Amino acid sequence: xxxxxxxxxxxxIQEGENATMNCSYKTSINNxxxxxxxxxxxxxxxxxxxxNEREKHSGRLRVTLDTSKKSSSLLIxxxxxxxxxxxxxxxxxxxxxxxxFGTGTRLTIIP
Amino acid sequence: xxxxxxxxxxxxxxKRQSVAFWCNPISGHATLYWYQQILGQGPKLLIxxxxxxxxxxxQLPKDRFSAERLKGVDSTLKIQPAKLEDxxxxxxxxxxxxxxxxxxxxxxxxxx
Numbered sequence: 001x002x003x004x005x006x007x008x009x010x011x012x013i014q015e016g017e018n019a020t021m022n023c024s025y026k027t028s029i030n031n032x033x034x035x036x037x038x039x040x041x042x043x044x045x046x047x048x049x050x051x052n053e054r055e056k057h058s059g060r061l062r063v064t065l066d067t068s069k070k071s072s073s074l075l076i077x078x079x080x081x082x083x084x085x086x087x088x089x090x091x092x093x094x095x096x097x098x099x100x101f102g103t104g105t106r107l108t109i110i111p
Numbered sequence: 112x113x114x115x116x117x118x119x120x121x122x123x124x125x126k127r128q129s130v131a132f133w134c135n136p137i138s139g140h141a142t143l144y145w146y147q148q149i150l151g152q153g154p155k156l157l158i159x160x161x162x163x164x165x166x167x168x169x170q171l172p173k174d175r176f177s178a179e180r181l182k183g184v185d186s187t188l189k190i191q192p193a194k195l196e197d198x199x200x201x202x203x204x205x206x207x208x209x210x211x212x213x214x215x216x217x218x219x220x221x222x223x
Contacts, residue, residue, distance in 0.1 A: 040219075045213070048210070101146075101155075103153045104152075
């Protein structure tokens with residue numbers, strides 16, 4: 001079963017704009033991770049945020065985590081055509097590091 | 112460091128045939144995952160190993176799917192017999208304790 005659900009399912013923006021994707025999950029977590037997947041390829045890890053952290057930055061990426069609402073958001077600033085991909089959140093919950101993925105957001109950057 | 116190697120990249124089989132996928136994880140990564148990703152969906156965890164022991168296989172269709180991890184390193188995932196609905200990309204991933212997962216390129220299976 002899917003632990004997380006991303007919102008929106010699809011997002012199209014102009015190059016240079018910011019893109020925000022949200023993830024909601026159901027159970028307590030150890031950490032939450034965001035991944036990118038280009039069409040037909042494997043997933044690439046973007047950023048990991050632990051349950052005791054509220055915000056994390058990596059380059060043009062900003063992730064927030066609200067454990068009281070069981071939600072996270074991924075912000076990509078100054079988007080580029082190369083950011084076109086599907087983005088997934090994944091939760092690490094329980095004592096055995098089970099990594100469960102959400103349904104994904106398909107991001108399209110329009111040049 | 113070398114990444115996660117998977118083979119084959121593509122496989123087309125007829126329904127009721129059997130198929131096997133192979134994964135060589137990053138050296139020293141104790142946790143190994145097999146995921147099934149159907150087109151347009153997120154990856155679904157099939158089985159998780161910690162070294163050569165199974166940690167979670169709650170979503171593995173055990174009547175037709177099997178997996179093993181030899182000596183806590185390489186892993187194989189087998190489907191026998193395959194059904195049309197098994198058409199998907201099968202992803203292998205590995206991780207160290209409490210860190211991010213590294214994924215292979217996946218095997219795209221088409222069952223006809």
